[in-house]
Amino acid sequence: DQQVKQxxxxxxxxxxxxxxxxxxxxxxxxxxFLWYKKYPAEGPTFLISISSIKDKNEDGRFTVFLNxxxxxxxxxxxxxxxxDSAVYFCAASARSGGSNYKLTFGKGTLxxxxx
Amino acid sequence: xxxxxQTPRHLVMGMTNKKSLKCEQHLGHNAMYWYKQSAKKPLELxxxxxxxxxTENNSVPSRFSPECPNSSHLFLHLHTLQPExxxxxxxxxxxxxxxxSTDTQYFGPGTRLTVL
Numbered sequence: 344d345q346q347v348k349q350x351x352x353x354x355x356x357x358x359x360x361x362x363x364x365x366x367x368x369x370x371x372x373x374x375x376f377l378w379y380k381k382y383p384a385e386g387p388t389f390l391i392s393i394s395s396i397k398d399k400n401e402d403g404r405f406t407v408f409l410n411x412x413x414x415x416x417x418x419x420x421x422x423x424x425x426x427d428s429a430v431y432f433c434a435a436s437a438r439s440g441g442s443n444y445k446l447t448f449g450k451g452t453l454x455x456x457x458x
Numbered sequence: 459x460x461x462x463x464q465t466p467r468h469l470v471m472g473m474t475n476k477k478s479l480k481c482e483q484h485l486g487h488n489a490m491y492w493y494k495q496s497a498k499k500p501l502e503l504x505x506x507x508x509x510x511x512x513t514e515n516n517s518v519p520s521r522f523s524p525e526c527p528n529s530s531h532l533f534l535h536l537h538t539l540q541p542e543x544x545x546x547x548x549x550x551x552x553x554x555x556x557x558x559s560t561d562t563q564y565f566g567p568g569t570r571l572t573v574l
Contacts, residue, residue: 347500375558379565384467386548386565387501388460394559432501436557443557444489445514448500 346370347435349449357457362420364452366433369414373435377446378407378418381430390431391418423456430454461485462566464549470572471539479534479569481549490532491550491563492524501548507532508555539573546570 348367356362364378374395379387393400393407393416400407406419420427433449462483471477483490492504506514507526521543523535532549548568552561 345500377562384567386460386462386464386550386567389562389564392559392562438558442514444506444552444555444561444563445503445557446501446563450498450500 344369345449346373347433347447347449349431349433349452351452352450353453353455355455355457356423358425359422362418362423362427362454362456364418364420364431364433364454366416366418366449367414368416368435370435370437370447371414372437373447374438375436375443376407376409376416377434377436378405379432379434379448380427381432381451387432420454423454425456425458428454428456460564460566462549462551462564464547464566464569466569467567468570468572470574471536472574473539473541475539476535476537478536479547479549479571481532481534481566483530483532483549483551483564483566485551485553485564487551487553487564488529489552489555489561490526490529491552492532492534493548493550493565495546495548495568497545505534506555513555536571539571541573544571544573 377392378390381387430451434446505524525533549566550563
């Protein structure tokens with residue numbers, strides 16, 4: 344049973360436009376969410392995160408939105424650049440139970456930004 | 459460059475071989491992790507160490523044997539693996555195990571393992 348789902352395996356956008364990557368989760372205990380970015384032949388690198396007490400977190404071109412009632416989060420990249428082409432992983436953790444370091448990952452979405 | 463290195467980057471081994479994966483972090487972190495990423499599957503947590511002590515074994519078969527001699531080094535010893543163990547093995551580290559915004563996990567580049 345997948346608790347974190349990224350239903351779009353791939354997304355293609357034009358340079359300069361907005362990229363929207365989506366993530367859904369089923370576990371209502373999740374209260375911290377992260378996005379990681381992965382280039383080929385490299386490990387995932389942390390991009391941006393959001394706590395469940397917020398509904399938006401912004402860092403430069405990257406904004407993460409959280410809709411707790413829908414158990415949905417999204418990553419917006421504006422404007423998209425060719426260097427943003429990578430696989431994006433959504434991850435979630437729960438603070439309860441003393442295992443808040445345990446990240447549950449989605450399968451990833453391959454973003455391609457075309458020049 | 460995340461400050462977490464892994465060697466080798468690629469490994470091909472037979473089912474009867476014994477090999478080891480190495481991870482080293484240069485970030486002064488206290489917690490280290492092994493993850494497995496199989497094709498078309500999400501990253502799966504395998505083991506967690508905090509201050510050299512194992513705190514998590516996520517029901518991993520005994521043919522995978524981790525070792526953490528100090529907070530900077532983590533090994534994964536492999537023996538009598540199966541072809542289905544072929545995957546990308548990723549190491550990560552964090553300052554601690556508080557999670558959330560306090561202890562972001564930083565990943566190494568991974569070892570691509572192929573079991574013949």
